[in-house]
Amino acid sequence: MLKLTVVVPTYRRPIDLARCLTALQQQHRPADEVIAIVRDLDTVTWNFLHDFDRNNLALQIATVRVPGVIAAMNLGLTQAQGEIVAFTDDDAAPHPDWLARIETHFLTNDRVGGVGGRDWVREDGKLLDDARSIVGKVQWFGRTIGNHHLGVGAAREVDILKGVNMSWRKQAIAHLRFDDRLQGSGAQAHFEIAFSLAVQQAGWSIIYDPLVAVDHYPASRSTADPRLSQSQHSQFNATAMTAAIHNETLGLLDHFPWVNRVIFLLWAVSIGTRISPGLLQYLRLVPQEGFLARDKWWASLQGRWQGWQTWQRSKQSRSCLKDV
Template sequence: MKVNVLVNGGNRPRDMERLLKALMAQNRKPDAVFILIHPRDTETPDLVEKLIGSVVSYTLVRKDQSGPVSSMLKALGLMVCNVVAFTHDDAAPRPDWLERIENAFVHMPEIAALGGRDLPATTYPEILPYCDVVGKVTWYGKIIANHHLPCLSARNVDFLSGVNAAYRHEILVGTSLDLRLQWQQDTAWHWELALGMALNKQGVKQWYEPDMVVDHFPGKLFSDQKDGYWFAATRKRAQNETYILMKYLPIFGRFACMVYALMVGSRDSYGLLQLMRFWPKEGSLAFRKFQDALRGRYNGMQTWMFPDNLDRVQG
């Protein structure tokens, strides 16, 4: 079985160096590594040559104005393999990562995708609470990730974490990634969710293994993000989320989803309840976040209803 690794880079050389060392320390080496790099990234090519060299075949794919999802599709089109493992440059897979991936796909031919725990390095694992639900989307559109939390057993899920996921190449190429998703520089929000929901629609199995761990060192995005509030991220995140849920939920679920989104929302996309919750702390900023989430929801509805007219749903 051939296993390739696809790395989404963000022009963070020190992070990339840590990741490449982790890949070279794998018990089971990757058959090939494909790295998406930013056009302004001048250090990663030298790092890759130094740390990988001729030990493992590698390909650098430079991102362009078409966005990170398009770049991922380009890399997938260059691959000749059975399985594609995804991670980010600010992550460090444990030494048994690829070994676990290969064993799972060999011994579980029924699975189309496999993922594991995305453990933030800034937390203390021993104090994190155990969770019963991982990678699920409720009938009314509530998205429950929890890929960073410990759980007691492996299980079927609706979607995986893009920092720690692997897919059969044939199914991945056949399903494709959704080019209608909004993105900003190196970030495309919820592409894993869109892929997971598409695979669910096909009726294939996605498996979550909590003992398959990738340590995550969340790095600063090479983008417009400042230390303060980033309104574009709120809008585009809400737009992608709404578009995906409208596309894949049943009719009644879509209606319930919009009611839940407007009345409750989440930490990333405020609804009325979140607005009231954070108003004492954030004041007018909370209202701005609520407005931006509404704008994103509206754009997401437009993306869903008019999928071939992207001009009307930008921003």
């Protein structure tokens, strides 16, 4: 057996957190350690945890003083004592066999560095149910494909896991931490990209298994989050979209070779996707969305430019450190 730690970042959602912790209490293979990461000023959560029945749950609480999920998850990595560190959100409920299936994958192959699976998303009481065979991939020109909440089929290798349902071998991540250069308030979008690609490029396999499952009851998200349903995109948030695209751009620039970087930037600016449009996608969206398409396009360009700038500054800083 391996020692398993579960990290749950949480912020002012005691009802959701109660469902999550209860699901962890019902695991067929109990966690050796569960760490709830709580903001220092979050009195609602502190009061809830004070009264929560911790029966059959090795629960610890760690205090984070910096806003955002990045700081919380990095604290979880620092505190975790397990050989395997699993992450889930406070608005998720892992299936009873979640940890047992995760452990099996890590025990079966000692070159597996990460394991994740499907999050069965429920919005307004409705299950978002569909089937996708391509999950968690980064295409050679820079398009990222998620679909973690819709994946079907056998367990297979992927490029990226999703934060609500991911686990990592401590040996594989070593001193790796989630990128604190990322923009955004609360849950910084696309934080998984750079982390997953770094593990993969170190020679470890990353496995997506739809049977490693959690039920997911998403709370309100930024309208730039690509995991939202179409109806939730009705209110546009340019700042959040720019931050999300900055984060995606930075993660890909960090890990692409130079040829792919050039191809990615050309593709992103000239074509793009419906979520992060380049020029051609903007022109395609104009008849349907009018001024909204223009606003998305401009926010997308800003995100790409800011991601490039952040990457350039980091590159220059590393160069200066080498020269010292």
